[in-house]
Amino acid sequence: MQKAVDIAVWDLEYYLGCLIATEMQEGRQIALWRKPKSNILEILIDKSEQPKRVELNIEELPSGFIVHPFEDQVDGKAFFLEADNYFKIDLSVPLEEQADRVDPLRKTLDPDQIKGIIQKNLGHTEVETELKSNRACSKKDFTDLVEKGVEAIKEGQLIKIVPARLKKKALGKGFDLIKSLKSILYAYPNAFINFFHIPGVGTWLGASPEILIQTKGDAFYTMSLAGTQKAKGDNPMKNAAWTQKEIEEQALVSRYIVDCFKKIRLREYEEIGPKTVLAGNLLHLRSDFRVDMKATNFPQLGSVMLKLLQPTSAVCGMPRNKAFEFLRTYEKLNRSLFAGFIGPVNVEGETSIYVNLRTARLTEKEAYLYAGAGVTEDSVPEKEWEETEMKCEIIGKHLK
Numbered sequence: 186m187q188k189a190v191d192i193a194v195w196d197l198e199y200y201l202g203c204l205i206a207t208e209m210q211e212g213r214q215i216a217l218w219r220k221p222k223s224n225i226l227e228i229l230i231d232k233s234e235q236p237k238r239v240e241l242n243i244e245e246l247p248s249g250f251i252v253h254p255f256e257d258q259v260d261g262k263a264f265f266l267e268a269d270n271y272f273k274i275d276l277s278v279p280l281e282e283q284a285d286r287v288d289p290l291r292k293t294l295d296p297d298q299i300k301g302i303i304q305k306n307l308g309h310t311e312v313e314t315e316l317k318s319n320r321a322c323s324k325k326d327f328t329d330l331v332e333k334g335v336e337a338i339k340e341g342q343l344i345k346i347v348p349a350r351l352k353k354k355a356l357g358k359g360f361d362l363i364k365s366l367k368s369i370l371y372a373y374p375n376a377f378i379n380f381f382h383i384p385g386v387g388t389w390l391g392a393s394p395e396i397l398i399q400t401k402g403d404a405f406y407t408m409s410l411a412g413t414q415k416a417k418g419d420n421p422m423k424n425a426a427w428t429q430k431e432i433e434e435q436a437l438v439s440r441y442i443v444d445c446f447k448k449i450r451l452r453e454y455e456e457i458g459p460k461t462v463l464a465g466n467l468l469h470l471r472s473d474f475r476v477d478m479k480a481t482n483f484p485q486l487g488s489v490m491l492k493l494l495q496p497t498s499a500v501c502g503m504p505r506n507k508a509f510e511f512l513r514t515y516e517k518l519n520r521s522l523f524a525g526f527i528g529p530v531n532v533e534g535e536t537s538i539y540v541n542l543r544t545a546r547l548t549e550k551e552a553y554l555y556a557g558a559g560v561t562e563d564s565v566p567e568k569e570w571e572e573t574e575m576k577c578e579i580i581g582k583h584l585k
């Protein structure tokens with residue numbers, strides 16, 4: 186008969202708990218993700234204790250995981266976790282059967298130790314933006330902000346704006362990171378599930394529905410995602426009816442992408458959509474854009490578009506610079522890494538960078554949940570508030 190301790194080691198929850206707690210305890214950086222519609226959990230460890238900063242020339246980077254805040258950086262750089270160690274777990278196969286491929290545990294800890302170490306290491310992580318607040322936003326403050334956005338649009342200063350807010354959720358002593366991660370993994374098969382920990386920078390857990398840029402071989406891909414409604418009934422995709430406001434809101438994001446292509450004189454691209462897609466219990470409108478980088482002679486399209494697209498009008502607004510200024514003046518929120526971008530770079534020949542949405546920043550006692558809502562001329566402030574509540578819940582309800 187197998188010994189109890191051997192069984193425990195090959196229990197996925199226990200294994201991930203020990204692994205994450207050990208890496209955290211040793212001050213290392215860790216990223217873990219599962220791509221949409223995949224059964225493969227990918228784990229990357231950077232053994233250096235100091236966060237690295239890299240230019241956004243992704244084609245030249247080694248294998249790693251990139252993390253960039255919402256705001257443009259003075260040095261134009263992003264955080265980068267290098268793949269000192271990278272391995273995969275197939276979630277559809279018992280862990281024990283993958284023993285030769287996964288990293289052996291360097292320490293076996295008891296469940297209380299795991300929780301204690303993780304909780305302690307959630308403590309000192311922050312990228313502060315001066316003068317911006319980490320206060321949760323009241324309903325009145327948010328609806329006033331939406332109102333202000335609508336006024337600015339009516340006055341012709343802006344076409345679209347995406348104000349965001351912060352909601353806090355207390356994490357009790359019993360908070361179990363691994364159970365929360367597991368619950369998110371199984372709840373959202375269509376999302377990019379991610380967890381990353383950079384000492385001194387932040388620890389985040391999310392389920393993003395939005396690709397910013399993806400490159401594989403000669404193929405480049407991006408998407409425009411916007412418009413939100415609650416998924417209802419047995420066949421939510423079929424029952425979806427979109428208002429003019431939502432159709433316009435999404436069309437603006439598509440226009441933004443096409444404008445970026447125009448800026449670099451790229452004329453040959455494929456645009457498909459918009460179609461209705463499911464993200465958690467929400468529906469969005471999405472258009473897909475594909476480019477053959479070889480045929481168009483744009484081998485560095487990934488980097489070029491990354492710099493042009495961030496932040497997209499799905500998280501900032503249009504025109505981009507004016508929307509950014511509006512948010513800088515009125516939003517008063519430190520978005521930190523929310524609405525920035527995250528994802529694997531040059532991992533097994535593929536780069537998949539996502540917008541950091543539907544996510545929580547984890548601190549010792551609280552989770553910071555962030556959500557924004559696309560505001561156009563026809564926005565109703567109360568409805569935008571409700572939309573951000575639903576978006577916060579996507580991760581919020583799994584934090585236990």
Ligand SMILES: C=C(O[C@H]1C=CC=C(C(=O)O)[C@@H]1O)C(=O)O
Nearest residue numbers: 411412413499542556557558559
């Ligand atoms: C800003 C967010 O979502 C964006 C992506 C899809 C739909 C959106 C919307 O309907 O407003 C947003 O543009 C968020 O999740 O916080």
